[in-house]
Amino acid sequence: MSTASTLLSPELLARLERLELVSRKIFRGRMKGERRSRRKGQSVEFADFRSYVHGDDLRFLDWNTYARLDRLFLKMFLEEEDLHFYALIDASKSMDFGEPTKLAYAKQLAAALGFVGLVRGDRVKIETLGPGGGDPPPVLRGRRSLWRMLEYLENVQPGGEAPLAQAVKSFCVRNSGKGIVVLISDLMDKSGYEAALRYLLAQEMDIYVIHLLSVAEIEPQLQGDLRLVDCEDGDVAEISVSGPLLKRYRETLAAFIHSARDFCTRRGIVYLAARNDLPVEQLITGYLNQRGLLR
């Protein structure tokens, strides 16, 4: 529990237990789970009748109908399946800023969402984008996997210089299953975040983008003549902080957020801007609830 407390407080856990992940699409799961599937199968919920064809399971024949009509009909039930939930954490160096760091915030958020999935018997996979190599992330299922998930998250370290698109592409190649994917990133990739989202769209996943920015990025507290060094690629920008420049920066930031939101909305991606001074509890119970990821 001591490990869990750093990422998830007991109070939060108690609240999360009452939530579940919601997908706007019905996906085909791998294993039987708690979710209704498009597939007809074994459950208690009746779906439809169809004519018997050779080879159907005789157990599903509706004998009462056969007795009345002398014809064989097959009773079909809605299949209940599990949901694939992916949390993608951008673990680039730029996430290692802020108080708390954006990465820590992202981990907390991923842990909370993952916990909801585990409790509901969904298939949960948390991937970090960035540091290559290392152990592949475990596929988790069931409440008892919470500790493994937290352990994995604890070990996530910032680093790696792979562009976002590259990392997402690699994720898509490795995971062909459909489901809910939550990308937690600051989207500050000089080559652009659009390609990365397009890869996800191609997978026909239910995509959520949580655009995480630190307070220092939203309201920079800088003064004087500075040489700004990019922590990822070492790029240098020389600025003289002035009223007009800061105004310009704020405009650029607003435009950046707006364009990202616009990009996502156009493509059916749920976009959510978050800042690291907003408590995770509030984000989950408030905003994500509103956006329909959680119920």
Next chain:
Amino acid sequence: MQLINMLTWWQWAILAMAPPAIVLLYFLKLKRRPVEVPSTYLWRRSIEDLHVNTIWQRLRRNMLLFLQILILLLAMLAALRPGWRGVALSGDRFIFLIDNSASMRATDVEPSRLEEAKRQARLLIDQMDSGDVAMVVSFADTAKIEQMFTDSRRKLRAAVDAIRATDRPTSLVEALKVASGLANPGRTADDVYDVQVAEPLPATLLIFSDGRFADVSGFALGNLDAVYKPIGNPESVNLGITTFAVRRNEARPQQLQAFAQVRSFDRQPAEVSLELRLDGELINADRFELAAEESRGVSFDLGTPDSGVLQLTAVTGDDLAVDDVAWAVVNPPRRARVLLVTPGVEPLEYALSTSAALELADVSVETPAFLEQPAYRQPAATGVYDLVIYDRCRPKEMPQANTLFIGALPPAGDWKAEPQVVAPQIIDTDSAHPLMQWLDLGNVLIAEGTPLAGPLGGVTLIDSNIGPLFVVAPRDRYEDAALGFVFIAEGGGEGKEPGGYIGTNWPIRASFPLFALNVLEYLGGGRTSGAGEAIRPGQPVALDSPLPGKEVSVQTPAGETVRVRADSSGKANFSGTGQLGVYNVRIDGKVARHFAVNLFQASESDIRPVSGLRIGYVDIPAQTSQEAARRELWRILLVAGLAVLCVEWYTYNRRVAW
């Protein structure tokens, strides 16, 4: 623009190093503090946005550098002491004396001399330094303080603007006295020691005038520094009427004659045409050429008008209009109030009651006992009578009137009589005197005569072998005449028959009624008031009122009505004669008389500005060109530098704080 180098070469060298040093400091400042940020992504885009903006953005980045270099440049420019030739007012106390006399109405400078003087005064007021004080005085024949000493330029300008032209002549003396009040405080010698009563405050006296007034003598400028600013064009042209009066024709006393004098103040001959109007109707005209600086007299016969207003206009087209018109008035004759005090003198009473005499005078006859009554004393003392004739009696005090004493001596004055002589012979009469005109006394016999000796100034009108028998002498503004014989002698005297007897055969001669008329005309003032006297602008006029304390109203040429109350002597003093033209005097609503106010001042008509003034023993030359002085710019430059410094400070704070 002139520059004065205030620094030596090495100081300049140090100063010249400052701008490169500032630029250098800016380059050094470019060593920026490195700060690690999550991503330069947004910053770079912001900077790019700024870069692609106008060059102004680039300039703005270096605003501080530019401002600092600007401050330095301003300081360097100030060190060069730039300046230009300007007009200076030296001193810190000024007295603006602005002439608003008639000659300042001249239009030889546009729009008029007074406006030009006001314009120049305003210019100088604008150049006063802060803390300077000034006073504005306008002067014609009197001075008026328009504004006491103040440092408010607005008040001074308003005071100068408020000065209006007058028709008055010029005198600088009063203005100088007003001006010198503070500069030369009086000294008191009450004590043993001569003590100065106040600290003298030296001042600069700026006289804006054409200088056409008499040199001021007997005035010491003391602490006043006088500057004379001549106003007007030396080439200005003027012709003026310097005299216009109505007189009795010498040859025919019944007829009136108008006499005018026109004077040219031009260096060129000029043609003048004169138009004479009586009550607005043209009755005479004349046209002649005046040589340079010539003055010519013109006379017009008027006939025998009873009353009227004469206006003489000179059509000249010169620079001063006020002296081209003159007025004269003919007032209706006023019947004299004559009192005859006599125990009984039939011949004289007859002579004073002829129709000709009644036209001239209103004669009342009383006995000597009347002299004791208040009904006599009060009118006599207040000048109600024009003439009192005392026949063989004398009052205790002389009346406020002309007098004729018959067989008695005036109680006052230095009159003397010698013992009576029987049958004096008339040997001479002064027929030139108005009292004795047209009198032939060769056939007059006198029973008894008393030789008289009048006071100083007395004139003998009838001389006899025993001495003067008829003397007239002035007393204040009146005249007393005394006759040394009687028409009817008292009876009961020593060796004489009782009841009285004839004292002379003059009453049965033709000259007697004439004498009576002469007395009424001359001593009664019968016709003399017919022609109005000439009054100068500003001169007070004593108006006759029928009763003491009665109100007289005067209508000015501008149409205003002024009410004046007569004093105890029956005279109403009117002093509002500032305007030129004809004034109507109304008593009980009826026009009683007119009087005319005319300029008639050669010094005002001669509008060529003088080249210098003389005040006391000091000659003040005309200062046509303004006193040249350097107008310095370095103070303004330094203030501008300070302002730029403030902008720089603000800009710096803006950059740092936001």
